[in-house]
Each structure stands twice: as structure tokens, then as C-alpha cells.
Amino acid sequence: MKKNVIRVSIYEDNKALRESLSKLVETLPEFELCKAYPNALNIKEETGKLIPDVILMDIGMPGLSGIEAVKIVKDNFPDVKVIMQTVFDDDDKVFRSICAGAVGYMLKKSAPSDLIDAIKQAACGGAPMTPSIASKVLHLFRQQHIPVNNEVELSVREKEILTSLTNGFSYKMIAEKCCISIDTVRFHIKNIYEKLHVHSMTEAVSKALKDRLI
Amino acid sequence: MKCAYHLMLFFIISKCSLSQNDTLFFRHYTTDNGLSHHNVTSIIQDSLGFMWYGTEEGLNKFDGYSFIPFKHDSKNVNSLVSDNVTCLAVEKSGIIWIGTQNKGLNRYNPYTHKFDLFQHNKNNSGLSCNNITCLFVDSINKLVWIGTTNGLNIYDQNKKEFSGFKHSDKPNSIGSNAITCIKGDKKGRIWIGTLNGGLNLVSKDLKTFKTYVNRLSSNSVNDLFIDKALNVWMATSCGLNKLDPETDSLRVFHHKEKDKYSLISDNLTSVYEDKFGKIWTGTAENGLCVYYPKLDKFFTYSQDRDVSNSLNSNKINTVSQGRSGMFWAATKDGGLNAFNPKTLKFNLMSLPLISDEKVFENIIGVTVSRSTVLVIASRHQGIYTFNLKNGVLKKIINVKPGEQIQCLAPGDGETILFSNNNDLFKLELPENNSNETVIYEKIVSINKILPQNKITSFIADKKKNKIIWIGTDKNNLISYDLTYKKFTIYKGENTEAGITCIMQRKNGEIWTGTNEGLSKLNQTSGKLMELSEDFKSDVFKNHIYQIIEDKKENIWITTAGEGIIKIKGGNKAPICYTIRDGLPGNTWNTIMEDETGNFWVGCNYGICRLTFEENKLIQCRIFDRIDGLPTTEFQEGCACKSVNGRFLFTCKKGILSFNPDSLRNNPFKPPVIISDFLLSNKKIVPGDSSGILNSCISTTKALHLTHNQNSFSFEFTAISFINAGKNKYAYKLEGFEKEWIYKNAQNRIASYTNLNPGTYTFTVKASNNDGVWNDVGTSVQIIIAAPFWRTSWFYISCLVFLLACSYLIYYIRLRNILAMHEVRNKISRDLHDQIGSTLSSISIYSEVAKRMIEEKAPEAIPIMDGLGESARSSVDSMSDIVWAVNSDNEKFLNIIERLQIIATQTLEAKNIKLEFDIPESINELKLSMTQRKNIYLILKEAINNVAKYSEAVNCSIKAIKVDKHINIRIHDDGVGFKEESNTLGGNGIINMKHRAEELNGTLQIFTERFKGTQLILDFQI
Incomplete structure (x- = not known):
């Protein structure tokens, strides 16, 4: 279900990148730029005022960090999709931001076309994920000591997909392997994210997170 | 010179009594020795063994070396109450009771050093009088009996109170109030002597007294003593009384003028029985008189100003004997006299002089003849006989002026040989000591055998009758046969030396000593062999005085300067005993062996007894004045064995006679x-x-x-x-x-x-x-x-502290390193972030620009792409560096994770399947920064090459561990390439090889056209 125009907000403290991203969004007819901000200090008002569909969020910003900003957005505007942006793909912060409510993340060095795809996916409810993030998610589920009710357990398929991701398969290869479509794969991944969000709200999990990530 | 004619009698020592003579050796302790006053009134010995003496001026404690005085100190209430001590008594606990003349009674506690005072007070509840005369401790009943001049008192130690007895007219009261002495016997009876009240016996209930008056030689008993047989001996001013309480028989001893074995005086002050059963009485004016019950005789020891070790006072106050046997006599004006009854008895026979001749100035030989006569040769005077039985000294041979007697020795049988420098004579004493003149005859003159030689020594051969061995001053030994009047001359090697002594061993060997060595006669060769060479020792090159052979056939030699030499068996290496072995000197004269194997030598310290065990000198016991020797100068005398095993030693003062077997060691082991x-x-x-x-x-x-x-x-x-x-x-x-x-x-x-x-x-x-x-x-x-700093607690806590410190240092260092790592990471990340973002923006701009111009200038599209690519690949490289620097990525696993991302991007696009086969052990391997960077970049380049050129379908990355090597293989089933064309891939392969070298490893490429490519990276960890 494609919307007609996807409204995008950008939060990025690097001036050159902020302006280039803005330019990119503006150039593309599918997107509409709401506003680009250098920091997320007033993200609540800004989001409330403009109500974008997708927010591109830099993780490392002065003042309020990207992860906290994601939380604020998710708490107040649950329909807004947040994609994290980072230079580093091994950053634990990415994982935490997903637990905080981001739907995906992009490496800044990705080709712009990939970035455009990711925004589109996120807007449609997808969840772009890379293998290293996936393996981290798997570890989290393996390491949990507290019995959780079935709702938040990963299903067999979901585990399978995660494992495949860990082993280096792309979405396409997973789809082939599991004999499902890529969209199904994406759907599973989204569910995985959802489960993470449930997790993240449980006290026990945040404790386990703390133990693991600090 | 005063002619002191002492005729000494001596008895043969028997087991039960001592030989008596006037020369008991008394040791004096006067104020010169530290005694506080010469009037000593009382003697006791405490439980530790110290002696305590009460004197007119203080109490003294004696430890064997010095006197420690206790006197009245007016500033100290706990000191002795009066210096005028009259009597002493000691309890088993060590507490000492002291009676004073007129100040009452003290009780001294040696542990607290305090004197308690008990005095007469007018309430009559304490002492009856302060003039204490005698004390007695009854340890069984825990009573202390106190005699005063005015009544008898008892102190009950349990009840801590006094009770008293006074004389009254009632029957069964005590005879008098003037108590002089109190003693208890083994049966628990308490006997009390009084003045004018005789002897009193207390009843068992301590209430009545049985009095013995009018039977005793006097009613004033000065002192009493209970002997072992429970007889009561009483010393009075009128004689000695002995009462047997069982039979009630009394014996009185008086002085008898004509009986020299009676009491010397009736005026007795004290009586005491010694350990041997003799009864000692002290007299008021005549010294000590001792009664031998078995002989029923009294012997007196009194002061003799000419004899330095006699009693120094005849006024005896009291006598006592210590536990070690030492006998003490307390006198009125001479302090203490002590003698050891076990003192070894030496009899010095001071021989009387005949006219003015000084007999003993130069005695050159003694021997005993006919078992009763001592023959003495004096160099310048002549030859004398001394009758050992009756003490008569007679001169039998005179020396002509200018001549001298050179030596004397026993000959065959009862003959005696003597010589002057040249002539050898023989004499024989008449039998039965008759007064016949002594006959002597000349045997031989040396100048007829060996001119210019003088006789220095001779002995009679014990094995062959009638052979005499004569030594001369030119080291010639002559063997003279009396029967045939023949002689043989044996020459010694050193003609400068003169023969000083000759000795014949049991086996007949003849040994000679000279003033420069020792020789042995070798009869077969006819030579006197110098033994210094035989024994390879120089010890013999000294003046030899005497050679003897002991019962074990060892040879003993006395020398001037080398001490005493023993030659075991006559042929073993000589052993010298000198000052280093404990001898008092190194020059020795006469030596004799006794029956028990000890050796006796005379020296200038006295007579030495040497005891050897194996080859070691274990005791050198010197007998001197203290042991009873009247003189100690024996270094120049002669000695011989006398009858009955006695030894005779001559000295300037006479001839000392003693029995060596009787001089045994003092067995008392002192505490x-x-x-x-x-x-x-x-x-x-x-x-x-x-x-x-x-x-x-x-x-x-x-x-x-x-x-x-x-x-x-x-x-x-x-x-x-x-x-x-x-x-x-x-x-x-x-x-x-x-x-x-x-x-x-x-x-x-x-x-x-x-x-x-x-x-x-x-x-x-x-x-x-x-x-x-x-x-x-x-x-x-x-x-x-x-101190606390040396206790184990301290050490432990120090150790703990040190450990804590070292841990703290380690921890801080670690934290600093981690912090540094953090900082490093942070810097690289910040850098990466900033530059990465900016480069990304270039990539995006290039995309935007591409879209803007894609219709107008399509030829610019690849340029824009290239621009974007460059920007992105810069970010990539930077990202790789940051990744490698990050210490979180130290595991091999992290490399694989990162490679997977690359692989997904590059290989998947070309439909090349990628498989990883890495064992867990390698995955967990930790690598250094350089290693991770290099391995990652090599593998990344390899994967890129596979993606670009191989056209493969499958690609696999395998890793194995072999010993200390890691082996990584990248295989693809593609088209391979020619190895020669290194330019393929440009610098890629060269770079990879450089990186492998940096790893300390190797990179090998195996490729064949159409057969795939295999890269093997091998490196050490």
C-alpha cells in the first residue's frame, strides 16, 4: 500500500549530510521533506507539529541521543516510523534503538538508492535489517533467563529467519531457502521487531539488556 | 732457724674414722671476707642451700663466695629489728626466724624480702620477753618454739598466736625461765635446756614438763643436741652429759688432766653430732673437742698461731654441719671456721734436722728399703735413713767436701746403688733395723771404662741379675756385669747430650732419656737409636726427665717444655699433653702410676693427679693447700712408692706421704x-x-x-x-x-x-x-x-596490604589502559563519524546531481556514479580501520561477521554462494589489532576478486588450526587465472602478500585455468 507522498523528517547534526539528505528527499517525487533538524531536543513538538511518516534519525547527536529521541517519538506518536542512521554498523546503539522502537537502520555509507528503498519499506511497514543486527537479536533471545509467555517468544520460523540472517543470507536467499516470498520474510522480520518492542517494555528484559549491553 | 720438732703420728686410714692429727685444715671467714662481725652466734642452712649466720652486728647470708649482710634499717619498718642476732631457725618453706638480743623476734620471708616483727608487749598476748636465746621449728605440729631469758614461748603457725610457759612452784612446771636451748627429736619430743633449771622434757599435750635436775653435771645447760640414737647430749659449764631417755641412764664426761684423750675443758658452750656420728663440742676457751664414740676418745683442735690453717679462735659459740658435709664453727672473736671433713689427708713428715744440715735442699733420690726405711740421698749432705715407723732420721753416709752424690737407685734385692760423678757404690741396710753401721762398697769407676765421662744415671737390670746399666754425660750407656766385671759400651748418636734417665721395659728393652732427646737401645746393632727419627717427631728433642712404663705397656715421658708424652705400646705415634690439654704447665719432673691407672706428678702448684681415658686427658686434679697439702712446691723433688700403696714425694719441707686410693673425688653433686x-x-x-x-x-x-x-x-x-x-x-x-x-x-x-x-x-x-x-x-x-611489628599478625597484614596495593595498582593500570582504549576508540569513532557523514553527503549529492542531469547530460552519469562510489569507498576504508582499532572486535568471529556483510553485498549480486566453515576454537581466537586488520583485508580482497573475476558458482572459506598455525583457505570453482599475470587485480595480490608478511605468515595462490582458484593464508599465532 503505497501512500501517495511519504513525509520525511530528518534529524542529523552533520551539516553537509543534513543538507544533502534534504536535497535528495526534495528531488524525489515520492517523498516530501517536512523539515531537517540538527538536533532532537524539541523532537516532541516538532513531530507533533509536522507529523511526518518517516523520521531519519542520526544516532549520535549532541544533547538528546538518537535512542532517547526514538523513545519519545514511539511513546507519543506510535505510527511514526523511525529509521536510524549511523556510520557504524557494529554499534550496539543501533540494537538498542531498535529495542527503543526504531523500525530499521541505514548505514550512512549505503548507496543512496538503498536509502531510498529503505525509506519506502519502512513507510510500508517493513523492517530493514542487516545480518549483524540479526545475530544480536538472536543472542538476546538465547540469553534470556526469565521465562516469558508465549506471546513474546520467537516462533520457529522467526528463529529460522534470524539464524539465516546471522549466517549471511540476504532476504532473497532466505526467501529461497524457506520457500517463501521476500515479503513474507520482511513480515517475519517486522514481527521480530514487534516482539523486541514488547520485550523492551518488560522490566526483566531491560535488565538483561543492561547486563548485556553495558 | 727455729727448730720445730713435730713428731707426727699417723694412723692407717680405716673406713670408719679419719686419721687424726693436729693439722685439720680450717678455712677462716672473717670480716676480711665480708662477714659483718667476728662474733658469730648462730648458723643455719636454708632450703635452697644458702648458709645464714647471725652475728653481733647483723645477719649474713653466704652463697659459697661472698656474704650478703642484712642489717637494721631505721627507715625501713620491714628490715631486721636489731643487728644483734642471737639465734636462727628455718622452716621448710624457706622462712627464717631470727632472734635478737633484746628487740624481739623477726620472721624473714626470702621471697618478699621482708622482716615481720614479733615483740613482747605489755598485754601479755605476745612474746614473753624480747631477749630471744634460742629457736626451734617443729614442722610437724607447725609450732615455733622460742626460748627467751624470761620464759618459753610457742608460736602456733596455724592460729598465728603465741602461748607461753613460765616457771612456777607448781610441780611439772618448767624448771626455769631462762631458756638456753630447745631441740626436738625424731619421736616428736621437745627437749629444753635452761639455766638453773636443768633439762626439761615437754609433755605431748604441751602442758607439763619433766625436769632432769641435780643428776646432770650442772643445772645450767648451755646447749643440747639429740643424736641419731636419740640420746640427749648436753653441754654445760661443768662437763658433757649424755642422757639416754629410754633407759634413763646418764653419762658425764669431764676433763681429766692425765688423760689426753679426755675433754680438753669442762666449760662447754655447744654440742653437735656430725654425719659420721662424732660428737663435737665447742669449748669456751679451748677450741673444739670431738668425741669418737667407737674409740671412746676425745681429740682436740685448738688455735695454733704457728699453723696457719688451724682454728683462729678457741672461743667457740656454736658448731653446725651443712648438708654437703661442710663443718662450721662459729667463734666469739674469730668469725667462722670451716673445714671439710672429707678433706683429703696428706701427711707431711717434716723430718727433723740433724744439727744444722739442710737435709732437704737437694734430694736427688729416695727409695724404700726393707719396707720400713726410707733411704734419702741428699746431693751435698749424704745419705740418710728415715725410719717410717718411729720417725728417726739417721745419716749413714757422709759426703766428702767437694764431692756430691749424683744419683740413687734400688739395686738387686735389698741393695741400694748410689754414685758420685765417677764411682758407683752399693750399700745394703742391716736387717731388723739394728744399729749396725751400714756397709757400702765401690763397684766400679767410670773413668776406667770411659775416660772423661761422668755418671749421670743408672738402673739395675730387672731381667738379668747383676747387670747394671749406667748412663754418662756424653750419651754413653754402659752395661756392667757385676759378676764378671765386664762391660759393654753403647754409644749414643748425640754426644753433646747427657743421659738423664734410664728405663727398662717389661720386655727388657732399655730406653734412655737425655737432655736433648729419647733413645732406645738396639742390642743387636749395639747402638742407641734416636727415637726422633723413628717416630718422625721433634717432640723428643727436649730435656727428658723421666720415662716410665705403665701397666698397659705404654711409655710415658716427662719433659721440660713439651709436657707429658705418651707412646702407646711403645711404638705408636707420640701424643703430647700440654697446657692446651688442661695441664697447668709444660715442664714435669717425676711421674708415677697408681693402682687405678691414674698418674701422679709433682709440680709447683701441688700434686697433680692425671686421669686419662683412651688418649684424652679427662681430669687434671691438682691437690693444693685447700685439700690439705701444707706446701705446694713439688717441682724439684723425687718420688717413690712406699709400703701399703702409699706414695712419697719429697719437697723442701719434707716428705709427703699419702695413699692415692684414698684421694677420691668429692662426690657431692651441687645443686x-x-x-x-x-x-x-x-x-x-x-x-x-x-x-x-x-x-x-x-x-x-x-x-x-x-x-x-x-x-x-x-x-x-x-x-x-x-x-x-x-x-x-x-x-x-x-x-x-x-x-x-x-x-x-x-x-x-x-x-x-x-x-x-x-x-x-x-x-x-x-x-x-x-x-x-x-x-x-x-x-x-x-x-x-x-613487638607488634614482628608478630605474625603484622606480617600477615603487611602481606595483605601489599597484595591489596599491588592489586590496586594493577586495577588502576588496567583501568587506565581501558580508558585509553576508550579514548582511542572514541577518537576514531568521532573522526569516522564526522568524515563519514561528510563523505556520505558527497555520495548523496552525486546521486542528486545524477538525477538532475540524467536527461540533459547522460554522459555525465558515470562520472557522478564514480564520484559517489569514491565517496562511499572512502567511508568503507575508514570504517574498516575503525573496526580494526576497536578492541571489541578482537575475536576471529568478528572478522567473519564483518566478512559476511561484504560477502552478502558482493557475492550475492553475482549469484555466488558463500559458505563459511570455521571451527568454534578458531572463532574464539583473540587477535591483535594488526592481525585483525590484515586478515580482514586479505580476505576482503580475496572475496572481491572472486566476485569480480572468478565467475564461480560456489565459494567457500575454511579455516583450520595446525599446531600454532592458522590455515585459511578461500576456494572458488571459477575460471582461475594465470598466476604470471600478477597484474590481474592490479596491486591487489601484491598487497595481499605484503599483508601476509606483516602477519608473519604466507599467502599461496593455487590457480589453474578453468579449475578454480584456491588461496591459502597461513600464519602463526
């Missing part, structure tokens, strides 16, 4: 006590400021000291009064010293300084004057507490 403890040279007493001692050091078992009280000394003393100066001591501080330290009696102190904390035991033991050790000794434990 030793620690008398003082000094801390840093300051005496510590119980109750003083240091607080170390609770009771006196003699009875203290353990001392607790702090760490700075580690310099201290002990003074000790042995309770053996017999010649205490010759006692020896040995002490050892266990824990500090391994060996015993030996000291003599003058140095009775052991000092230790700066001892380490710990537990030590100080043990001291003593030997008596004859070297008999009491190995039990006495010990005290010393515990020096460690």
Missing part, C-alpha cells in the same frame, strides 16, 4: 640456683617497678619480657661450700646457643644482649671442686614478646 636476674645491668627484685618478678628468681619458672627488655643477665651459684672457688659452671640459652658455655667460679654471670623475640630456656649446671657435675641443673624459661 645450682639462679641468684639474680639483671635487666640491662639493673637488678630486678620481686615487686619492683619493672613488675617482671612475682617471687624471687630462684623459684621463678618463666619470665615474660617485652621486646625491648632483651638484654639481661643471670647470676648463679652452686650450693657447694667445699672449695667453692674450684666449682665450675656451664650454662646454655636454648634457642640462642647450641653449645654449653663453661665458666669458673669467679665468673658466675651469663649475659645476653639484644635477643630476638621468642621463647628461650636458660639452663645452668655446676660441678663441684673435683669436677663432678650435677647434670640436672636449673632452668628458667624466658619469653620475649615480639
Whole structure:
């Protein structure tokens, strides 16, 4: 279900990148730029005022960090999709931001076309994920000591997909392997994210997170 | 010169009595020795063994070496109440009771050093009188009997109260109030002597008295004593009384003018029975008189101003005997006289002079003939006979002026040989000591055999009758046959030396000593062989005085300068005994062996008895004046064996006769006590400021000291009064010293300084004057507490502290390193972030620009793409570096994870399947920054090459571990490439090889056209 125009907000403290991203969004007819901000200090008002569909969020910003900003957005505007942006793909912060409510993340060095795809996916409810993030998610589920009710357990398929991701398969290869479509794969991944969000709200999990990530 | 004609009698020593003569050796202790006053009234010995003496001016304690005075101190209430001590008594606990002349009774506690006072007070509840005359401790009933000039008192130790008895007219009362003496016997009877009241016996209930008056020689009993047979001996001013209470028979002893074995005087002051059963009485004016019950005779010892070791006063106050046997006589004006009844008896026969001749100035030989006559040869005077039985000295041969007698020796049978320088004579004493003239005849003249030789020595051959061996001053030995008047001359090698002595061994060998060596006669070769060469020793090159052979056929030689030499068996290496072995000197004259194998030598210290065990000198016992020798100058005399095993030694004063077997060692093993403890040279007493001692050091078992009280000394003393100066001591501080330290009696102190904390035991033991050790000794434990900085607690806590410190240092360092890592990481990340973002923006701009111009200038599209690519690949490289720097990525696993991302991007696009086969052990391997960077970049380049050029379908990355090597293989089933064309891939392969070298490893490429490519990276970890 494609919307007609996807409204995008950008939060990025690097001036050159902020302006280039803005330019990119503006150039593309599918997107509409709401506003680009250098920091997320007033993200609540800004989001409330403009109500974008997708927010591109830099993780490392002065003042309020990207992860906290994601939380604020998710708490107040649950329909807004947040994609994290980072230079580093091994950053634990990415994982935490997903637990905080981001739907995906992009490496800044990705080709712009990939970035455009990711925004589109996120807007449609997808969840772009890379293998290293996936393996981290798997570890989290393996390491949990507290019995959780079935709702938040990963299903067999979901585990399978995660494992495949860990082993280096792309979405396409997973789809082939599991004999499902890529969209199904994406759907599973989204569910995985959802489960993470449930997790993240449980006290026990945040404790386990703390133990693991600090 | 005064002619002192002493005719000494002597009895043969028998087992039950001592030989009596006037020369009992008394040792004097006067004010010169530290005694506080010459009028000594009382003697006791306490439980530790110390002697206490009461005098007119104070109480004295004697430890064998010195007197410690106790006097009245008007400033100290706890001191002796009066210096005028009349009587003493001691309890088993060590408490001493002291009676004074007119100030009452003191009780002294040696542990607290305090005197308690008991005096007569007008309430009549205490002492009846302050003039204490006598004391007696009844330990069984715990009563102390106190005699005063005005009544008898009893102190009950349990009830701590006095009760008294006074004379009254009632029957069964005590005979008089003037008590003189109190004694108890083994049966528990208490006997009391009084003035004018005779002897009194207390009844068992202590209420009545049985009086013995009018039967005794006097009703005033001065002193009484109960002997072993429970007879009561009483000394009165009118004789000695002996009462047998069982039979009620009385015997009185008086002085009898005509009987020299009677009491010397009737005026007796004291009576005492000694350990041997003899009864000693002290007289008021005539010294000591001792009664031998078995002989029923009295012998007197009185003061003789000419004899230095006789009694120094005839006014005896009291007599007593110590536990070691020492006998003490307290006098009125001579202090103390002590003698050891076991004193070895030497009889010195001072021979009377005949006219003015000085017989003993130069005695050159003695021998005993016809068993009763001593033949003495005096060099310038002549030859004398001394009748050992009747003491008559007779000159039998005169010396012509200008001549001298050279030597004397026994010949065959009863003949005696003597010579002057040239002529050898023989004489024979008449039998039966008749007064016939002594016949002598000349045997041979030397100048006829060996001109220019003088006779120096000769002996009669014991094996062959009638052969005489004569030595000359030119080292010639002549063997003269009396029968055939033939001679043989044996020459010695050293003609400068003269023969000093000749000895014939049991096996007939003849040995000669000269003034420069020792020789043995070899009859077959006819030569006198110098033994210095035989034995390869120079010890014989000295003046040899005498050679003897002992019962075990060892040869003993006395020398001038080399001490005494023993040649075992006559052929073993000589052993010298000198000052180093304990002898008092190195020059010795006569030597004789006794029946028990001891050797006797005369020296200028007295007579020495040497005891050897194996080859070691174990005792050198010198008998001197203290042992009874009247003189000690025996270094120039002669000696011979007499009848009955007695030895005779000559000296300038006469001839000493003694029986060596009777001179046994003093067997008393003296107990030793620690008398003082000094801390840093300051005496510590119980109750003083240091607080170390609770009771006196003699009875203290353990001392607790702090760490700075580690310099201290002990003074000790042995309770053996017999010649205490010759006692020896040995002490050892266990824990500090391994060996015993030996000291003599003058140095009775052991000092230790700066001892380490710990537990030590100080043990001291003593030997008596004859070297008999009491190995039990006495010990005290010393515990020096460690200062806190030396305790184990302190060490442990120090150790813990050090460990904590080192851990802290380690922790801080670690934190700093981690912090540094953090900082490094952060810097690289910040850098990456900033630059990465900016480069990304270039990539995006290029995309935007591409879209803007894609219609207008399509040829610019690839340029824009290229722009974007460059930007992105810069970010990539930077990202790789940041990744490698990050210490979180140290595991091999992290490399694989990162490669997977690359692989997904590059290989998947070309439909190349990628498989990883990495064992867990390699995955967990930790790598350094350089290693991770290089491995990653090599593999990344390899994957890129596979993606770009291989056209493969499958690609696999495998890793195995072989010993210390890691082996990574990248395989693809593609088209391969020609290895020669290194330019393929440009610098890629060269770079990879460089990186492999940096890893200390190798990179091998196996490729064949159409057969795939395999890269093997091998490196060491």
C-alpha cells in the first residue's frame, strides 16, 4: 500500500549530510521533506507539529541521543516510523534503538538508492535489517533467563529467519531457502521487531539488556 | 732457724674414722671476707642451700663466695629489728626466724624480702620477753618454739598466736625461765635446756614438763643436741652429759688432766653430732673437742698461731654441719671456721734436722728399703735413713767436701746403688733395723771404662741379675756385669747430650732419656737409636726427665717444655699433653702410676693427679693447700712408692706421704640456683617497678619480657661450700646457643644482649671442686614478646596490604589502559563519524546531481556514479580501520561477521554462494589489532576478486588450526587465472602478500585455468 507522498523528517547534526539528505528527499517525487533538524531536543513538538511518516534519525547527536529521541517519538506518536542512521554498523546503539522502537537502520555509507528503498519499506511497514543486527537479536533471545509467555517468544520460523540472517543470507536467499516470498520474510522480520518492542517494555528484559549491553 | 720438732703420728686410714692429727685444715671467714662481725652466734642452712649466720652486728647470708649482710634499717619498718642476732631457725618453706638480743623476734620471708616483727608487749598476748636465746621449728605440729631469758614461748603457725610457759612452784612446771636451748627429736619430743633449771622434757599435750635436775653435771645447760640414737647430749659449764631417755641412764664426761684423750675443758658452750656420728663440742676457751664414740676418745683442735690453717679462735659459740658435709664453727672473736671433713689427708713428715744440715735442699733420690726405711740421698749432705715407723732420721753416709752424690737407685734385692760423678757404690741396710753401721762398697769407676765421662744415671737390670746399666754425660750407656766385671759400651748418636734417665721395659728393652732427646737401645746393632727419627717427631728433642712404663705397656715421658708424652705400646705415634690439654704447665719432673691407672706428678702448684681415658686427658686434679697439702712446691723433688700403696714425694719441707686410693673425688653433686636476674645491668627484685618478678628468681619458672627488655643477665651459684672457688659452671640459652658455655667460679654471670623475640630456656649446671657435675641443673624459661611489628599478625597484614596495593595498582593500570582504549576508540569513532557523514553527503549529492542531469547530460552519469562510489569507498576504508582499532572486535568471529556483510553485498549480486566453515576454537581466537586488520583485508580482497573475476558458482572459506598455525583457505570453482599475470587485480595480490608478511605468515595462490582458484593464508599465532 503505497501512500501517495511519504513525509520525511530528518534529524542529523552533520551539516553537509543534513543538507544533502534534504536535497535528495526534495528531488524525489515520492517523498516530501517536512523539515531537517540538527538536533532532537524539541523532537516532541516538532513531530507533533509536522507529523511526518518517516523520521531519519542520526544516532549520535549532541544533547538528546538518537535512542532517547526514538523513545519519545514511539511513546507519543506510535505510527511514526523511525529509521536510524549511523556510520557504524557494529554499534550496539543501533540494537538498542531498535529495542527503543526504531523500525530499521541505514548505514550512512549505503548507496543512496538503498536509502531510498529503505525509506519506502519502512513507510510500508517493513523492517530493514542487516545480518549483524540479526545475530544480536538472536543472542538476546538465547540469553534470556526469565521465562516469558508465549506471546513474546520467537516462533520457529522467526528463529529460522534470524539464524539465516546471522549466517549471511540476504532476504532473497532466505526467501529461497524457506520457500517463501521476500515479503513474507520482511513480515517475519517486522514481527521480530514487534516482539523486541514488547520485550523492551518488560522490566526483566531491560535488565538483561543492561547486563548485556553495558 | 727455729727448730720445730713435730713428731707426727699417723694412723692407717680405716673406713670408719679419719686419721687424726693436729693439722685439720680450717678455712677462716672473717670480716676480711665480708662477714659483718667476728662474733658469730648462730648458723643455719636454708632450703635452697644458702648458709645464714647471725652475728653481733647483723645477719649474713653466704652463697659459697661472698656474704650478703642484712642489717637494721631505721627507715625501713620491714628490715631486721636489731643487728644483734642471737639465734636462727628455718622452716621448710624457706622462712627464717631470727632472734635478737633484746628487740624481739623477726620472721624473714626470702621471697618478699621482708622482716615481720614479733615483740613482747605489755598485754601479755605476745612474746614473753624480747631477749630471744634460742629457736626451734617443729614442722610437724607447725609450732615455733622460742626460748627467751624470761620464759618459753610457742608460736602456733596455724592460729598465728603465741602461748607461753613460765616457771612456777607448781610441780611439772618448767624448771626455769631462762631458756638456753630447745631441740626436738625424731619421736616428736621437745627437749629444753635452761639455766638453773636443768633439762626439761615437754609433755605431748604441751602442758607439763619433766625436769632432769641435780643428776646432770650442772643445772645450767648451755646447749643440747639429740643424736641419731636419740640420746640427749648436753653441754654445760661443768662437763658433757649424755642422757639416754629410754633407759634413763646418764653419762658425764669431764676433763681429766692425765688423760689426753679426755675433754680438753669442762666449760662447754655447744654440742653437735656430725654425719659420721662424732660428737663435737665447742669449748669456751679451748677450741673444739670431738668425741669418737667407737674409740671412746676425745681429740682436740685448738688455735695454733704457728699453723696457719688451724682454728683462729678457741672461743667457740656454736658448731653446725651443712648438708654437703661442710663443718662450721662459729667463734666469739674469730668469725667462722670451716673445714671439710672429707678433706683429703696428706701427711707431711717434716723430718727433723740433724744439727744444722739442710737435709732437704737437694734430694736427688729416695727409695724404700726393707719396707720400713726410707733411704734419702741428699746431693751435698749424704745419705740418710728415715725410719717410717718411729720417725728417726739417721745419716749413714757422709759426703766428702767437694764431692756430691749424683744419683740413687734400688739395686738387686735389698741393695741400694748410689754414685758420685765417677764411682758407683752399693750399700745394703742391716736387717731388723739394728744399729749396725751400714756397709757400702765401690763397684766400679767410670773413668776406667770411659775416660772423661761422668755418671749421670743408672738402673739395675730387672731381667738379668747383676747387670747394671749406667748412663754418662756424653750419651754413653754402659752395661756392667757385676759378676764378671765386664762391660759393654753403647754409644749414643748425640754426644753433646747427657743421659738423664734410664728405663727398662717389661720386655727388657732399655730406653734412655737425655737432655736433648729419647733413645732406645738396639742390642743387636749395639747402638742407641734416636727415637726422633723413628717416630718422625721433634717432640723428643727436649730435656727428658723421666720415662716410665705403665701397666698397659705404654711409655710415658716427662719433659721440660713439651709436657707429658705418651707412646702407646711403645711404638705408636707420640701424643703430647700440654697446657692446651688442661695441664697447668709444660715442664714435669717425676711421674708415677697408681693402682687405678691414674698418674701422679709433682709440680709447683701441688700434686697433680692425671686421669686419662683412651688418649684424652679427662681430669687434671691438682691437690693444693685447700685439700690439705701444707706446701705446694713439688717441682724439684723425687718420688717413690712406699709400703701399703702409699706414695712419697719429697719437697723442701719434707716428705709427703699419702695413699692415692684414698684421694677420691668429692662426690657431692651441687645443686645450682639462679641468684639474680639483671635487666640491662639493673637488678630486678620481686615487686619492683619493672613488675617482671612475682617471687624471687630462684623459684621463678618463666619470665615474660617485652621486646625491648632483651638484654639481661643471670647470676648463679652452686650450693657447694667445699672449695667453692674450684666449682665450675656451664650454662646454655636454648634457642640462642647450641653449645654449653663453661665458666669458673669467679665468673658466675651469663649475659645476653639484644635477643630476638621468642621463647628461650636458660639452663645452668655446676660441678663441684673435683669436677663432678650435677647434670640436672636449673632452668628458667624466658619469653620475649615480639613487638607488634614482628608478630605474625603484622606480617600477615603487611602481606595483605601489599597484595591489596599491588592489586590496586594493577586495577588502576588496567583501568587506565581501558580508558585509553576508550579514548582511542572514541577518537576514531568521532573522526569516522564526522568524515563519514561528510563523505556520505558527497555520495548523496552525486546521486542528486545524477538525477538532475540524467536527461540533459547522460554522459555525465558515470562520472557522478564514480564520484559517489569514491565517496562511499572512502567511508568503507575508514570504517574498516575503525573496526580494526576497536578492541571489541578482537575475536576471529568478528572478522567473519564483518566478512559476511561484504560477502552478502558482493557475492550475492553475482549469484555466488558463500559458505563459511570455521571451527568454534578458531572463532574464539583473540587477535591483535594488526592481525585483525590484515586478515580482514586479505580476505576482503580475496572475496572481491572472486566476485569480480572468478565467475564461480560456489565459494567457500575454511579455516583450520595446525599446531600454532592458522590455515585459511578461500576456494572458488571459477575460471582461475594465470598466476604470471600478477597484474590481474592490479596491486591487489601484491598487497595481499605484503599483508601476509606483516602477519608473519604466507599467502599461496593455487590457480589453474578453468579449475578454480584456491588461496591459502597461513600464519602463526
